[in-house]
Amino acid sequence: MSHQKNYLDMDLLRFTTAGSVDDGKSTLIGRLLYDSKSIFEDQLEAVERSSKQRGDEIVNLALLTDGLRSEREQGITIDVAYRYFATPRRKFIIADTPGHIQYTRNMVTGASTANLAIILVDARKGVIEQTCRHAFIASLLKIQHIVVCVNKMDLVNYEEDVYEKIKDDFADFASRLDVPNVDFIPISALNGDNVVDRSNNMPWYGGNTLLYNLETVYIGAEYNHVDARFPIQWVIRPQSKEHHDFRGFAGRVAGGVFKKGDEVLALPSGFKSKIKGIHTIDGDLEEAFAPMSVCITLEDELDISRGDMIVKPNNPPDSTQDVEAMVCWFSDTSSLQAGKKYTLRHTTREVKCIPKEVRYKVNINNLHKIEDDLEVKLNDIARIAFRVSSPLFVDSYNRNRLTGSFILVDDMTNVTVGAGMIL
Amino acid sequence: MKTYNLTHLKQLEAESIFVIREVAAQFERPVLLFSGGKDSIVMTRLAQKAFWPARLPFPLLHVDTGHNFPETIEYRDNLAKDIGAELVVRYVQDSIDKGRVKEETGYNASRNMLQTVTLLDALEEFQFDAAMGGARRDEEKARAKERFFSHRTEFGQWDPKNQRPELWNLFNGKKNFGEHFRVFPLSNWTEMDIWQYIALENLPLPTIYFSHEREVIERSGTLLATSEFLTLNDQEVPSKRIVRFRTVGDMTCTGAVESEANSVQDIIGEVAAARVTERGGRADDKRSETAMEDRKKEGYF
Incomplete structure (x- = not known):
């Protein structure tokens, strides 16, 4: 019974891993899964078999995470893969993203839902362009915590000087970024030093192991509990005898706290009402907060539908048709075209938009602004001004990830071509 | 100050309900694939929660290989009746009889591969444009890269190199005529999560x-x-x-x-x-x- 009680009290940490080719990222994840006993015998046997076939000298833990055949053949990870493990304290979701330059898109995708980013640095190579790129993307996506793992310490004789130099170099670069919390850990993913167990090879290091850091980092402030935002997903109308007049608004709270009796404002209509009840199949709730999925009824009959938003009258979001955003471009077949119409999806609302002006692009290796080449291509990050067909109810991405983000869809191909963070 | 935290199971529940509601809102003819297994039972429960007090706004579809455990079939029929859901059953045997597939014979014969044809035929027959499945990313390495909203070509095929990026909680279900989506609301659940949820919800x-x-x-x-x-x-x-x-x-x-x-x-x-x-x-x-x-x-x- 105690096992179950623990399990029901666990919280959830989502983290992303980024590293360059051969930084040992897959090995690190394999090590975390292996040392936390999340690997099953049949999985390990399969890996042992494959390692032997490939002629690897030791069991190649990286094979645990290289999923698709084309990756196994090339020995690189080509897409975001999600991994799961749990310790008695926490459940973890890893968004494992490849690090080479052409996959900025995947790193942005993985980072969009992460609370924490692990950035791997090869101790022999030190802080390189890709390290800076990963750090910049983590800060752009507003990840609260970065853990810099200085890997392959075994290959530099576990020397403290090497670690300290990398720490200084990274801190120097990070001072130009907006990341509240950066930690450094010297590790060897291959040998397991400081991953789950403390290393005997680096007595000079007095900090925590990586797993301890992941288990204890504070994640209580991940959602905005101040600005009440409830985007409507679906209107529930049972049309049954028992619930004849029931008209409930289903959605997931994107910010703030809603309580029974609260005065609310519906956007875009501007009508006010009060919350009559917050309903679930398990009974009514007194309050709802992010990221709960609930159904809300109002005292008055208002005409509200999908894409509308319920907020508090004293603290509404910006209602605007002009949006200024940092955009990451995802399409490998077409660059962003100013003046072309795209579909923009923000919360549960879908509108048309036209990019009016590309203000600048960012060189993500050194953070310099690029103003002489404004063509926005695959993996570019640019500041862009948009005009949208009807008002969006937005907060800045800094304030709320859910009401401050959007995706762009190409109407010709239906493909998601860009992701935006509202300024 | 009061802290607002959800346990990881409640977070998973909220995420899955959100995904299921997105499916109902973004597609014209969604369907929930029901196998009688624990994952599809949990998914059906989450769907019930998503639309309560209304009924499910989509039917359940079971592809019956004819080799199912009889206990599963009995359970399926009772559940559909209890929650007032529409149940559609299509049989692999019919696909064999019509010559759409050839039955494997001999020692290791299985109808597992044949289900795919029956499933694709059923999607076409009813013009279902989104099929929700209970697959989880922790099950198997090819599934670790699956999206919540997984785009399928008009031949029903999966192209792992051409999947749409999914960011935040924004899902893009746009498609051309004849294409459809597979949607996996339980993507982030593990086997342990499923069992703990079954215990928490007291699901039969x-x-x-x-x-x-x-x-x-x-x-x-x-x-x-x-x-x-x-x-x-x-x-x-x-x-x-x-x-x-x-x-x-x-x-x-x-x-x-x-x-x-x-x-x-x-x-x-x-x-x-x-x-x-x-x-x-x-x-x-x-x-x-x-x-x-x-x-x-x-x-x-």
């Missing part, structure tokens, strides 16, 4: 999940239930054992484990101590290193 399960006596044979390290669908060779001698099943698939390829677990709590204890994945008992995955990836490309779940 088909009896084959619990310990019972059954006649089985041992084949390549897997215990298979004897039935009229299983061809034995000369060395295979059936014996009675106390077993249960960790997944619910076809009788011909779903391995049993020896177990005394009689309750969900017992099973949770067993899962916590397990050293073999639940799909470790699935003969269909062992056909090759990339068996799942290959089947998915063809349109399998």
Whole structure:
């Protein structure tokens, strides 16, 4: 019974891993899964078999995470893969993203839902362009915590000087970024030093192991509990005898706290009402907060539908048709075209938009602004001004990830071509 | 100050309900694929929560191989009746009779691969444009890269290199006529999460999940239930054992484990101590290193 009680009290940490080719990222994840006993015998046997076939000298833990055949053949990870493990304290979701330059898109995708980013640095190579790129993307996506793992310490004789130099170099670069919390850990993913167990090879290091850091980092402030935002997903109308007049608004709270009796404002209509009840199949709730999925009824009959938003009258979001955003471009077949119409999806609302002006692009290796080449291509990050067909109810991405983000869809191909963070 | 935190199970629940509602809102004719297994039972419960007090705004579809455990079929029919859901059943046998597929014969014969054709035919017959499945990313390595909203070509096929990026909680379900989506609301759940949720919600399960006596044979390290669908060779001698099943698939390829677990709590204890994945008992995955990836490309779940 105690096992179950623990399990029901666990919280959830989502983290992303980024590293360059051969930084040992897959090995690190394999090590975390292996040392936390999340690997099953049949999985390990399969890996042992494959390692032997490939002629690897030791069991190649990286094979645990290289999923698709084309990756196994090339020995690189080509897409975001999600991994799961749990310790008695926490459940973890890893968004494992490849690090080479052409996959900025995947790193942005993985980072969009992460609370924490692990950035791997090869101790022999030190802080390189890709390290800076990963750090910049983590800060752009507003990840609260970065853990810099200085890997392959075994290959530099576990020397403290090497670690300290990398720490200084990274801190120097990070001072130009907006990341509240950066930690450094010297590790060897291959040998397991400081991953789950403390290393005997680096007595000079007095900090925590990586797993301890992941288990204890504070994640209580991940959602905005101040600005009440409830985007409507679906209107529930049972049309049954028992619930004849029931008209409930289903959605997931994107910010703030809603309580029974609260005065609310519906956007875009501007009508006010009060919350009559917050309903679930398990009974009514007194309050709802992010990221709960609930159904809300109002005292008055208002005409509200999908894409509308319920907020508090004293603290509404910006209602605007002009949006200024940092955009990451995802399409490998077409660059962003100013003046072309795209579909923009923000919360549960879908509108048309036209990019009016590309203000600048960012060189993500050194953070310099690029103003002489404004063509926005695959993996570019640019500041862009948009005009949208009807008002969006937005907060800045800094304030709320859910009401401050959007995706762009190409109407010709239906493909998601860009992701935006509202300024 | 009061802190607002959800436990990880409540976060998973909220995420899945959100995804299921997005499916109802973004597609014209969604369907929930119901296999009678624990994952589809949890998914059906989440769908019920998503639209309560209204009924499900989509039907349940079961692709019946004809080789199912009878306990599963009974459970399926009762559940659909209890929650007032529309249930559609399509049979692999019909696909065989119509000559759409050729039945495998012999020793390792299984109808598992044949389901894909019946499924794709059913999607076309009803013009379903989004099929929700209970697959989880932790099940198998090809599934670790699956999206919540997984785009399929007009041939029902999966192209792992051409999937749409999914950011935040923004899902893009746009498609051309004739294409459809597979949607996986339970993507982020693990086997342990599923069992804990079943315990938390007190969900009833088909009896084959619990310990019972059954006649089985041992084949390549897997215990298979004897039935009229299983061809034995000369060395295979059936014996009675106390077993249960960790997944619910076809009788011909779903391995049993020896177990005394009689309750969900017992099973949770067993899962916590397990050293073999639940799909470790699935003969269909062992056909090759990339068996799942290959089947998915063809349109399998």
